[in-house]
Amino acid sequence: MSDLEPLDPTYVADVLSRPPFVTIDGVINVRDLGSYPTDSGLGEITRPRFLFRSAELSSITERGEQQLKALGVTKVFDLRSDTEILKYNSPQPQIDGVEITRAPVFQTEDYSPEMMAKRYQLYASGKTEAFMELYSQILDHGGPAFGTILRHLRDNPEVGCLFHCTAGKDRTGIIAAILLKLAGVDNDAIAEDYALTRVGREPAREKILARLSKEPLFASNNEAALNMFTCRHETMRAFLTLLQDKYGGVEAYLKQYVNLSDDDIRQIRQNILVSAAPRPELST
Numbered sequence: 001m002s003d004l005e006p007l008d009p010t011y012v013a014d015v016l017s018r019p020p021f022v023t024i025d026g027v028i029n030v031r032d033l034g035s036y037p038t039d040s041g042l043g044e045i046t047r048p049r050f051l052f053r054s055a056e057l058s059s060i061t062e063r064g065e066q067q068l069k070a071l072g073v074t075k076v077f078d079l080r081s082d083t084e085i086l087k088y089n090s091p092q093p094q095i096d097g098v099e100i101t102r103a104p105v106f107q108t109e110d111y112s113p114e115m116m117a118k119r120y121q122l123y124a125s126g127k128t129e130a131f132m133e134l135y136s137q138i139l140d141h142g143g144p145a146f147g148t149i150l151r152h153l154r155d156n157p158e159v160g161c162l163f164h165c166t167a168g169k170d171r172t173g174i175i176a177a178i179l180l181k182l183a184g185v186d187n188d189a190i191a192e193d194y195a196l197t198r199v200g201r202e203p204a205r206e207k208i209l210a211r212l213s214k215e216p217l218f219a220s221n222n223e224a225a226l227n228m229f230t231c232r233h234e235t236m237r238a239f240l241t242l243l244q245d246k247y248g249g250v251e252a253y254l255k256q257y258v259n260l261s262d263d264d265i266r267q268i269r270q271n272i273l274v275s276a277a278p279r280p281e282l283s284t
Contacts, residue, residue, distance in 0.1 A: 126227030
């Protein structure tokens with residue numbers, strides 16, 4: 001099936017009902033970054049029910065708020081810009097017992113008409129090379145925002161948290177990849193997590209297209225609009241190569257762009273890993 005065609009609703013419902021997807025009513029593209037095997041050599045996995053990623057929370061329902069808190073999430077990081085929140089009239093909700101911290105990757109000045117036109121042109125191509133240029137922009141600008149999340153993880157190992165942007169694909173996908181890579185998760189598994197947004201965004205397909213139709217570039221070009229939301233395995237694999245070749249790997253990036261020390265990095269890795277539960281022995 002084409003990357004741009006709607007997915008079969010039965011297939012979507014089935015995938016969304018199983019891990020790593022999590023149900024939060026009113027929020028799409030929610031998944032748990034826990035239970036991934038790592039290369040630590042100690043049989044460790046990423047901690048379940050500790051790190052979650054999603055799209056924006058603006059339409060979360062009362063039931064969704066209860067589901068969020070039932071997951072143990074008491075901290076949320078919003079990677080969106082002020083410009084986006086105003087443009088889409090999607091303010092962050094107030095959720096009793098959940099602290100929400102703004103951590104925008106891009107600032108208002110990054111949303112000039114000229115810069116947005118260029119960014120949309122790159123998205124509209126759907127080409128891996130274009131996404132690498134966009135993802136370089138996210139890495140170059142995202143140090144302070146990512147640092148807010150990473151320092152929280154360093155200092156609060158028992159506080160479940162969720163991070164999100166608008167659709168939960170690009171900025172969210174980059175920090176998710178950074179965290180999984182830091183934990184020692186295999187590149188293919190990181191690419192698979194990224195590609196799951198193809199299913200996770202499907203319930204909001206019409207809402208996404210309606211928003212983009214207000215942009216001149218996408219108004220009469222659905223294919224260009226949907227290219228913006230492609231999330232292929234090979235795109236994430238290319239990003240991980242970019243992270244290594246251009247930025248020196250995840251630890252070098254965190255030191256240079258996020259100003260983390262070796263001790264910070266070790267503590268964060270320790271906090272997001274747990275020992276895998278041993279398999280029960282078979283009775284004889």
